[in-house]
Amino acid sequence: MNDNQYGSMKLKILNVVGARPNFMKVAALMDAYKKYHEIEAKIVHTGQHYDQKMSDTFFKELGIPQPDVYLGVGSGNHGEQTGKIMIGFERVLLAERPDLVVVVGDVNSTIACGLVAVKQGVKLAHVEAGLRSYDRGMPEEVNRILTDQISDYLFLSEKEAEKNLHKEGISLENVFFVGNVMIDTLYKHLPHAQKSNILEQLAVKQKQYVLLTLHRPGNVDNIETFTNIISAMEVLEKTMPIIFPVHPRTKMRMENFGLMDQVNGMTNLKLTEPLGYIEFLRLMQDACLVLTDSGGIQEETTALKTPCLTLRENTERPSTVTFGSNQIVGVDRDRIIAEGQKVLAGKSKVSGAPELWDGKAADRVAEILLEQGLKNRRQG
Numbered sequence: 001m002n003d004n005q006y007g008s009m010k011l012k013i014l015n016v017v018g019a020r021p022n023f024m025k026v027a028a029l030m031d032a033y034k035k036y037h038e039i040e041a042k043i044v045h046t047g048q049h050y051d052q053k054m055s056d057t058f059f060k061e062l063g064i065p066q067p068d069v070y071l072g073v074g075s076g077n078h079g080e081q082t083g084k085i086m087i088g089f090e091r092v093l094l095a096e097r098p099d100l101v102v103v104v105g106d107v108n109s110t111i112a113c114g115l116v117a118v119k120q121g122v123k124l125a126h127v128e129a130g131l132r133s134y135d136r137g138m139p140e141e142v143n144r145i146l147t148d149q150i151s152d153y154l155f156l157s158e159k160e161a162e163k164n165l166h167k168e169g170i171s172l173e174n175v176f177f178v179g180n181v182m183i184d185t186l187y188k189h190l191p192h193a194q195k196s197n198i199l200e201q202l203a204v205k206q207k208q209y210v211l212l213t214l215h216r217p218g219n220v221d222n223i224e225t226f227t228n229i230i231s232a233m234e235v236l237e238k239t240m241p242i243i244f245p246v247h248p249r250t251k252m253r254m255e256n257f258g259l260m261d262q263v264n265g266m267t268n269l270k271l272t273e274p275l276g277y278i279e280f281l282r283l284m285q286d287a288c289l290v291l292t293d294s295g296g297i298q299e300e301t302t303a304l305k306t307p308c309l310t311l312r313e314n315t316e317r318p319s320t321v322t323f324g325s326n327q328i329v330g331v332d333r334d335r336i337i338a339e340g341q342k343v344l345a346g347k348s349k350v351s352g353a354p355e356l357w358d359g360k361a362a363d364r365v366a367e368i369l370l371e372q373g374l375k376n377r378r379q380g
């Protein structure tokens with residue numbers, strides 16, 4: 001192996017994390033890199049999510065090494081947040097001079113750091129590439145399209161995603177179908193999660209509760225949609241208790257929209273703070289039904305074979321519906337009630353696992369990155 005232009009023998013990879021759903025993905029990658037002494041991996045945390053319950057807890061529980069760099073950008077409007085991340089990350093790149101930047105998922109930190117990397121001439125890898133909801137009203141959709149357009153290496157969690165990239169004129173030469181790195185983390189931590197006493201703490205029993213999460217701006221920033229969902233819960237809670245860990249955005253909206261009294265008046269709906277990874281994993285596994293607007297939870301419930309109803313009109317993760325336990329039900333009150341009641345009555349769809357969701361996706365990513373990184377050095 002030759003010395004690289006910056007004098008380091010190892011392939012230096014900067015891994016970007018920013019928001020909660022990034023942590024489980026980078027946890028798997030960091031584990032995989034450890035198997036290769038030729039790789040030096042560092043973590044840059046943008047600080048998009050900063051609350052202890054939205055960030056620190058995940059580092060501890062998932063055993064992710066502490067970030068080498070913390071940008072501390074915090075919350076803000078999209079332009080402000082993205083801009084701050086770009087300014088901070090450019091300084092880091094200039095100081096660190098890595099061979100590769102790895103971004104995951106579809107949050108603002110993903111596109112912000114990706115854009116800085118390519119402008120600095122650093123190779124960019126996108127893990128979880130090619131997913132499309134075809135709804136540009138979602139900020140994440142814009143982040144996905146743009147990140148994929150500028151990435152040098154694109155790693156797919158599901159096969160279908162290849163078609164989306166092809167349609168957008170992206171050469172498939174550097175597109176790799178590797179499976180789902182987030183599911184690697186799920187399998188690793190499942191035995192630990194099974195020992196969690198969160199069910200006892202919340203006084204619910206296995207398969208006798210519903211788990212609800214909401215945080216998408218399309219749902220919680222719109223008073224009518226949010227109210228519809230809550231009023232569907234008012235009916236479902238009569239059949240089974242509902243556990244609702246509340247995202248900070250959602251909490252803020254419930255307060256702004258004056259929904260707190262209604263929610264607090266629902267005796268079978270239990271609000272909690274955002275939960276840690278291990279407790280939440282146990283809750284997903286043992287729920288009778290999960291109701292969510294999250295992308296990651298659609299995938300995690302598929303891996304766990306727990307019935308999931310997605311409260312959105314589309315999904316960028318179609319394999320969770322084709323193979324998995326997920327159904328897209330939208331946000332109409334009556335439809336949520338009808339589909340929810342069916343599952344609570346035991347009528348859920350038969351589900352299987354998507355291809356390559358086998359716990360080894362991050363190993364494939366690491367191997368390919370090393371191979372490609374070394375190839376670049378030889379050519380450079």
Ligand code: UD1
Nearest residue numbers: 019020021048049050051054075076107108139140248249
């Ligand atoms: C972000 C991602 C979304 C992802 C979600 C997971 C973008 C565009 N969106 O959405 O794709 O599904 O994370 O949670 O990147 N807040 C806190 N503490 C925190 C973080 C946020 O109080 O640690 C509050 C702030 O009031 C903030 C709001 O939550 O304004 C929203 O946070 P933000 O990071 O802008 O977006 P999310 O809705 O979390």
